[in-house]
Amino acid sequence: xxxxxxxxxxxxxxxxxxxxxxxxxxxxxxxxxxxxxxxxxxxxxxxxxxxxxxxxxxxxxxxxxxxxxxxxxxxxxxxxxxxxxxxxxxxxxxxxxxxxxxxxxx
Amino acid sequence: xxxxxxxxxxxxxxxxxxxxxxxxxxxxxxxxxxxxxxxxxxxxxxxxxxxxxxxxxxxxxxxxxxxxxxxxxxxxxxxxxxxxxxxxxxxxxxxxxxxxxxxxxxxxxxxxxxxxxxxxxxxxxxxxxxxxxxxxxxxxxxxxxxxxxxxxxxxxxxxxxxxxxxxxxxxxxxxxxxxxxxxxxxxxxxxxxxxxxxxxxxxxxxxxxxxxxxxxxxxxxxxxxxxxxxxxxxxxxxxxxxxxxxxxxxxxxxxxxxxxxxxxxxxxxxxxxxxxxxxxxxxxxxxxxxxxxxxxxxxxxxxxxxxxxxxxxxxxxxxxxxxxxxxxxxxxxxxxxxxxxxx
Numbered sequence: 367x368x369x370x371x372x373x374x375x376x377x378x379x380x381x382x383x384x385x386x387x388x389x390x391x392x393x394x395x396x397x398x399x400x401x402x403x404x405x406x407x408x409x410x411x412x413x414x415x416x417x418x419x420x421x422x423x424x425x426x427x428x429x430x431x432x433x434x435x436x437x438x439x440x441x442x443x444x445x446x447x448x449x450x451x452x453x454x455x456x457x458x459x460x461x462x463x464x465x466x467x468x469x470x471x472x
Numbered sequence: 473x474x475x476x477x478x479x480x481x482x483x484x485x486x487x488x489x490x491x492x493x494x495x496x497x498x499x500x501x502x503x504x505x506x507x508x509x510x511x512x513x514x515x516x517x518x519x520x521x522x523x524x525x526x527x528x529x530x531x532x533x534x535x536x537x538x539x540x541x542x543x544x545x546x547x548x549x550x551x552x553x554x555x556x557x558x559x560x561x562x563x564x565x566x567x568x569x570x571x572x573x574x575x576x577x578x579x580x581x582x583x584x585x586x587x588x589x590x591x592x593x594x595x596x597x598x599x600x601x602x603x604x605x606x607x608x609x610x611x612x613x614x615x616x617x618x619x620x621x622x623x624x625x626x627x628x629x630x631x632x633x634x635x636x637x638x639x640x641x642x643x644x645x646x647x648x649x650x651x652x653x654x655x656x657x658x659x660x661x662x663x664x665x666x667x668x669x670x671x672x673x674x675x676x677x678x679x680x681x682x683x684x685x686x687x688x689x690x691x692x693x694x695x696x697x698x699x700x701x702x703x704x705x706x707x708x709x710x711x712x713x714x715x716x717x718x719x720x721x722x723x724x725x726x727x728x729x730x731x732x733x734x735x736x737x738x739x740x741x742x743x744x745x746x747x748x749x750x751x752x753x754x755x756x757x758x759x760x761x762x763x764x765x766x767x768x769x770x771x772x773x774x775x776x777x778x779x780x781x782x783x784x785x786x787x788x789x790x791x792x793x794x795x796x797x798x799x800x801x802x803x804x805x806x807x808x809x810x811x812x813x814x815x
Contacts, residue, residue: 405593405725409521414724436662439634440722442602444657444686470602472724 368456371464374401384456390465391415391452401467408452410434413441414471415451420464427454427463443468474749476581478507480791482574483588484561487515489761489776491544491589496784498551499808502791506553507576514541516592519723530774550813556580560595562729563800565719570756570790585791588783589743589759590776593725600779601632601719612695614717626650628711630700632687633659633720639667641718646680653681653712683712688715730763738765749786750779756784756790
């Protein structure tokens with residue numbers, strides 16, 4: 367199991383266990399973490415699972431694919447650390463990952 | 473106002489479940505009109521993820537979302553349903569027992585014996601940017617759609633976004649607008665390459681401005697915008713003076729007018745139904761697919777198909793009161809096969 371921490375817009379942190387092979391979005395939905403909507407269900411077809419990756423983790427997590435960059439155009443307050451959490455697969459190296467959720471998804 | 477369209481059934485929503493409802497209703501001789509706010513048939517499947525795979529439709533090991541929509545369209549072709557696209561049903565009013573007057577936001581009116589709500593996650597509506605204090609400008613100087621191009625003649629227009637809508641309106645409004653600025657968060661555009669090239673040519677000719685950055689605040693008064701405060705990608709702040717702003721950030725699903733039709737909603741978003749006929753608390757109005765709720769509900773396409781079949785059985789008794797309904801299989805019934813055009 368891989369520990370992932372979600373910090374919401376007001377600073378509340380929630381740590382949950384992610385299953386290897388699932389996605390960061392699925393991990394949030396499974397544990398009822400607020401701040402992630404995932405309207406399209408993880409098809410990289412909306413932008414309502416937008417998260418900011420904590421600076422220390424950006425290298426390990428990696429950059430968005432071109433398709434994901436395209437979808438990020440429909441998100442708000444996009445930053446260089448922005449990712450769509452449905453496109454981040456949970457893997458060993460992400461144990462301890464911290465992401466922040468934005469003020470609003472849509 | 474023109475004459476209302478008289479029909480057996482109005483189906484609200486032309487997604488996969490609304491389409492299959494045409495089939496089940498059609499087998500029982502009920503005529504259908506479908507209304508959908510999108511400009512295309514297929515709902516979420518067509519709008520959000522047309523190329524994504526679906527693996528859990530019984531008997532179809534694999535299809536794409538658009539593939540499923542296309543197959544359904546082929547399946548329901550014999551029933552000649554009528555489509556009213558780009559229209560949102562605003563009101564459903566009971567005028568008989570049961571008979572309903574259904575009105576769309578385009579002023580179209582139906583008189584329908586029954587109503588089937590197959591609206592999925594609700595209606596697709598433009599995303600509103602989370603810019604603090606944007607609300608008073610909406611509909612006045614901030615617009616999420618262009619209804620009349622003339623309204624922007626000689627105006628200073630700020631278009632925000634990098635998709636096809638943003639690019640198309642940039643190209644369409646550039647000759648009319650007094651000055652046009654396109655604001656996007658990065659230098660790549662998710663739009664038809666031809667449009668991007670045309671836009672870049674206008675930028676190079678000095679006919680429009682392209683700014684890379686994001687809006688952080690609006691300045692103005694009484695719904696009249698004066699300027700947008702923009703954080704540019706290099707970190708600097710700048711003002712874009714404008715008379716109108718058009719943000720194009722795609723679509724999101726909102727329950728929409730359904731919320732005002734008098735149903736006691738589950739979790740403020742789902743319409744409770746009985747599991748015998750998927751009828752709502754209002755006799756003659758049914759709800760099928762993702763928009764309904766009952767104990768054990770699963771938001772699966774296959775569940776919606778089942779709901780459509782049972783709905784049609786009950787609907788028949790409203791449309792043909794007193795007439796006996798004989799249950800038949802398409803495999804063996806020559807009368808059903810005649811309706812399908814295969815007998």
